[in-house]
Amino acid sequence: MLSAQQKYGHIDSQDILHAMPEYKMMLASLQRKQTQQENNIKAMYADFQKRQQELNELAIGMMEAVREEKMRELDSLQRAISTYQEGLDEDMQRLQGKLLKPLNDKYLKIVNAVAKENGYTYIFDVATGNLAYYPETTGDITPLVKQKMGIN
């Protein structure tokens, strides 16, 4: 009878995630990636503009066929830049998902351990905003999880 007793607790996953040193490292990695992307775009644009200017200056003396060939080159360069730009957000999201995975695994593993050690059957995450009410003074395992992670 007593063993059927259920115990509920809660946690703030955002609070923990933001306090994890790995999270700060992840943000730094993402920032580096973004800077790299921006630099790539800048370089591509600079190249494009240089070629465009060259073409403008030389176009008058050029044979029609050569000029057309150069124009096609410019067009495909522009398309390449656009394609690259369009893929950036997706790239970033993929990287974020990849970097977040081990953090989340670690978080869940520790929550699991803390829950078992303290006899909790369910732990609700208040960060989801799905709890209309939760106790303010009891049942919060956020500090326990942080402690087990070695952060405060």
Add this chain to the structure above:
Amino acid sequence: MKKTLLALITFMFAVTATNAQQKIGHLNSVDVLTVMPEFTQMQADLQKQKDTYTKVLQGMYEDYDKKQKELQALSQDKTTPDAILEVKYQDLQQLQQRITDFEEKVNTDLQKAQQDKMKPINDKYLKAVKEVAVANGYSYVIDIAAGALAYFPEGTNDVTDLVIKKLGITATPANTTGGATTPK
């Protein structure tokens, strides 16, 4: 006999301990919010604000269309001097920029207005939930509106009506939480 009594006492103690069992309740926040007069009032206010903005924007769109047609006619007329075409084109571009800027401003304004108006309503709602939870011994009240629960009891532990009553609202809610309601 003594042993039995002791066992009985132990059992009773165990039963008392079981009373400390945590209770979970649920509610549908949407059902509560939509019957709150403050919420309905907020929606009406926001709509009014939006309509005012839309009217101004519509005037700008019409102005743009007119100017665009004008420019088209002028550019088809070969006698129009380039200087005039240019100034008209710049006019049009400036108007477009002003429209875009204004649209952006409208969106941020409306969003902010909604947030500002929603804050006290949400606070009031959460306060009522807390009062109901404490009064009825619930440790947790889960909001099912966002689909957080794959299963919840249909007949019990739904505090939606209690919260509505706590808020002093007598109107019957559009009950979407209970499975027992007849489908409309």
